[in-house]
Amino acid sequence: MHLFRKIVFSVILFLAFFNVIAFSESGYRLWLRYDIISDPVLLQKYRNSIRGYIYSGNSQIINVAKKEIMKGLSGLLGSEIPEISKIKNESIILAGTPADSKIILSLKLAEDLKTTGEEGFIIRTVKYRKTKIIVISANTDKGILYGTFFFLRLLQTHTDISNLNIIEAPKVKVRILNHWDNLNRTVERGYAGLSLWDWDTLPDSLPERYTDYARTNASIGINGTVLTNVNANARVLTLEYLKKVAALANVFRPYGIKVYLTARFSAPIEIGKLKSADPLDPEVINWWKKKIDEIYSYIPDFGGFTVKANSEGQPGPQNYNRSHADGANMLADALAPHGGIVMWRAFVYDNNIPEDRAKQAYNEFVPLNGKFRNNVLIQVKNGPVDFQPREPFHPLFGAMPETNVMPEFQITQEYLGASVHLVYLAPLFEECLKSDTYAKGNGSLVASVIDGSLFGNNITAMAGVANTGNVENWTGHPFGQANWYAFGRLAWNPYEKSETIADEWIRMTFSNDSDCIEPIKKIMMQSRENCVNYMTPLGLHHIMYAGHHYGPGPWVNRGRRDWTSVYYHKADSNGIGFDRTTAGSDAVSQYFSPVKDIFNNVETCPENLLLWFHHLPWDFKMKSGKTLWEEICIKYHQGVNAVRQMRKDWDLMKGCIDSQRFEQVRELMAKQERDATIWRDACILYFQTFSRRPIPAGLEKPLHPLDYYINHKYSDIPGIK
Numbered sequence: 175m176h177l178f179r180k181i182v183f184s185v186i187l188f189l190a191f192f193n194v195i196a197f198s199e200s201g202y203r204l205w206l207r208y209d210i211i212s213d214p215v216l217l218q219k220y221r222n223s224i225r226g227y228i229y230s231g232n233s234q235i236i237n238v239a240k241k242e243i244m245k246g247l248s249g250l251l252g253s254e255i256p257e258i259s260k261i262k263n264e265s266i267i268l269a270g271t272p273a274d275s276k277i278i279l280s281l282k283l284a285e286d287l288k289t290t291g292e293e294g295f296i297i298r299t300v301k302y303r304k305t306k307i308i309v310i311s312a313n314t315d316k317g318i319l320y321g322t323f324f325f326l327r328l329l330q331t332h333t334d335i336s337n338l339n340i341i342e343a344p345k346v347k348v349r350i351l352n353h354w355d356n357l358n359r360t361v362e363r364g365y366a367g368l369s370l371w372d373w374d375t376l377p378d379s380l381p382e383r384y385t386d387y388a389r390t391n392a393s394i395g396i397n398g399t400v401l402t403n404v405n406a407n408a409r410v411l412t413l414e415y416l417k418k419v420a421a422l423a424n425v426f427r428p429y430g431i432k433v434y435l436t437a438r439f440s441a442p443i444e445i446g447k448l449k450s451a452d453p454l455d456p457e458v459i460n461w462w463k464k465k466i467d468e469i470y471s472y473i474p475d476f477g478g479f480t481v482k483a484n485s486e487g488q489p490g491p492q493n494y495n496r497s498h499a500d501g502a503n504m505l506a507d508a509l510a511p512h513g514g515i516v517m518w519r520a521f522v523y524d525n526n527i528p529e530d531r532a533k534q535a536y537n538e539f540v541p542l543n544g545k546f547r548n549n550v551l552i553q554v555k556n557g558p559v560d561f562q563p564r565e566p567f568h569p570l571f572g573a574m575p576e577t578n579v580m581p582e583f584q585i586t587q588e589y590l591g592a593s594v595h596l597v598y599l600a601p602l603f604e605e606c607l608k609s610d611t612y613a614k615g616n617g618s619l620v621a622s623v624i625d626g627s628l629f630g631n632n633i634t635a636m637a638g639v640a641n642t643g644n645v646e647n648w649t650g651h652p653f654g655q656a657n658w659y660a661f662g663r664l665a666w667n668p669y670e671k672s673e674t675i676a677d678e679w680i681r682m683t684f685s686n687d688s689d690c691i692e693p694i695k696k697i698m699m700q701s702r703e704n705c706v707n708y709m710t711p712l713g714l715h716h717i718m719y720a721g722h723h724y725g726p727g728p729w730v731n732r733g734r735r736d737w738t739s740v741y742y743h744k745a746d747s748n749g750i751g752f753d754r755t756t757a758g759s760d761a762v763s764q765y766f767s768p769v770k771d772i773f774n775n776v777e778t779c780p781e782n783l784l785l786w787f788h789h790l791p792w793d794f795k796m797k798s799g800k801t802l803w804e805e806i807c808i809k810y811h812q813g814v815n816a817v818r819q820m821r822k823d824w825d826l827m828k829g830c831i832d833s834q835r836f837e838q839v840r841e842l843m844a845k846q847e848r849d850a851t852i853w854r855d856a857c858i859l860y861f862q863t864f865s866r867r868p869i870p871a872g873l874e875k876p877l878h879p880l881d882y883y884i885n886h887k888y889s890d891i892p893g894i895k
């Protein structure tokens with residue numbers, strides 16, 4: 175290294191070790207920060223093990239993998255690591271497919287590579303001549319790219335790399351973000367600024383952020399992105415927009431990411447000037463075929479469509495008395511010759527049907543089991559209502575054995591505090607994925623439905639509604655980044671543990687110091703339960719402020735019945751909760767036994783879902799010995815107290831991370847406590863109008879009367895009007 179650079183580098187290192195300078199960081203780099211390894215002993219070990227790299231192959235993907243290893247190594251090891259052309263005696267990284275590298279071919283990895291498929295990889299320490307080298311190999315260049323990011327993660331998380339033997343392959347084929355982004359750059363349920371896609375300046379202007387978006391996603395294995403809102407605008411399918419979409423696809427392609435769009439079902443009328451959008455009308459069929467051929471002429475690897483049809487006012491096949499299968503199959507047939515897929519959403523419910531909303535998707539879709547084409551997936555939200563802080567898993571998981579079913583998780587925090595509340599969502603995702611559906615007896619986890627292992631599906635997928643926007647740190651709340659990260663990691667491996675994911679993320683995003691990791695992990699791991707407690711404890715759900723869903727609104731009783739809170743909590747002078755037992759709406763019967771029986775029986779129903787399934791008297795005796803009313807009050811208080819504790823715990827993290835992100839989180843936590851308290855007091859006061867019981871002794875009294883909360887406006891919350 176040049177002497178001057180060496181000196182500068184040593185000074186920085188010295189200052190960093192002694193925490194002399196309060197680094198400030200915007201968060202833009204997410205978990206790909208690649209700052210120098212802070213442990214000098216480990217740094218030296220890594221330097222000794224990596225003296226150069228060779229990447230065989232010459233595709234766009236290999237080129238970006240090479241760029242990444244160069245960037246990653248030079249940052250993490252603090253000096254440029256040379257790309258070399260031949261191995262002499264040094265420790266190096268050798269990356270490539272057996273087809274591209276004779277040395278790798280000679281290593282006889284063929285057996286292991288049989289298990290890694292199109293996107294998996296092997297990372298192995300092998301002896302080559304007289305020295306140890308690290309091999310990253312795969313069947314495809316994409317596998318090499320994923321292996322590269324995985325390897326860098328090992329360094330970022332300070333893992334011992336002296337004897338590596340890693341074989342990885344994704345368990346889910348399509349790992350995809352859904353952007354609810356509109357063409358005018360507003361984002362439905364977006365709390366992090368405007369849409370990332372600047373449609374006005376596309377296709378000519380391609381800012382670096384597009385590439386960083388692709389890099390970031392590739393680093394966690396995300397391989398698809400639906401650019402547009404499911405409440406779709408047909409205009410994105412016009413030539414003007416297809417050129418813009420193609421420009422984005424060109425940026426994303428080298429990172430293994432395909433673009434997808436939302437298809438507005440009435441597009442043949444709106445932009446095709448047809449009279450109908452009937453999926454069985456030959457003119458309509460032909461219009462879509464031509465449109466799809468046109469899309470592929472601009473974007474040869476276009477992924478396909480996500481469709482919201484006959485849901486919340488969106489048009490769909492039922493407008494023509496056709497079924498969801500008729501609609502989905504019509505699009506699927508036109509996409510099939512190009513290898514495209516349809517992700518058809520099952521988020522359907524109708525206020526005119528007097529049936530429990532939680533039952534409607536199952537009722538509509540189960541009769542269609544087996545009627546969808548092979549390239550159709552039914553996209554099912556994790557729970558039967560709508561991304562609540564806690565819901566039981568959706569009964570459609572396991573109920574359509576001859577249909578491809580994929581989950582949709584919400585990364586953006588529509589119902590969990592937007593970009594203000596620190597809520598780590600991986601435990602919520604994990605709770606759903608690890609639920610046992612019993613569809614084929616004990617051990618039929620949701621994860622096994624969606625990875626295709628339970629029913630042997632030909633195609634598998636997992637979607638997450640993105641929380642990204644054009645704010646500097648991408649997600650608004652610095653911890654919102656963890657939810658994006660966790661989604662990607664769980665889509666790659668739905669059996670992964672949320673705690674492991676948190677550990678990785680903290681190390682890469684904040685610090686590898688265990689004094690920082692453990693307290694931050696504790697904050698993250700408890701945060702979802704805290705949120706449930708101060709918003710919707712014991713199975714309460716959908717009692718949010720009408721429209722924006724940020725604050726409490728248990729009193730909401732106007733407008734569409736199935737959008738009111740009173741529809742869901744059913745509080746009255748006798749008690750509270752939605753009776754979905756066999757004696758009530760019978761939603762429990764949509765689950766396989768014994769899940770059905772467990773939920774149905776008040777004695778065995780998990781208390782955290784009690785009021786989801788049961789309407790119970792205020793004096794119902796809980797396991798704690800308290801009455802239901804007392805327990806509700808206690809839970810709301812526990813939620814707020816936990817946020818207070820979290821603030822104290824965070825304050826101790828000063829010095830662990832840069833001052834900018836530290837202060838930002840600190841300020842957000844203050845708001846979170848304020849608004850969690852509003853949730854607590856508003857809900858307790860409102861429910862007290864029915865329970866007519868005192869708030870148990872020892873609990874804080876509400877700060878204001880109920881009216882104050884009913885009239886409260888949330889003026890300082892990004893994305894909330």
Ligand code: GCV
Nearest residue numbers: 354362363404405482521560
């Ligand atoms: C994109 C909920 C949200 C809507 C969203 C809808 C959906 O109802 O409030 O904003 O629309 O879900 O998932 O389609």
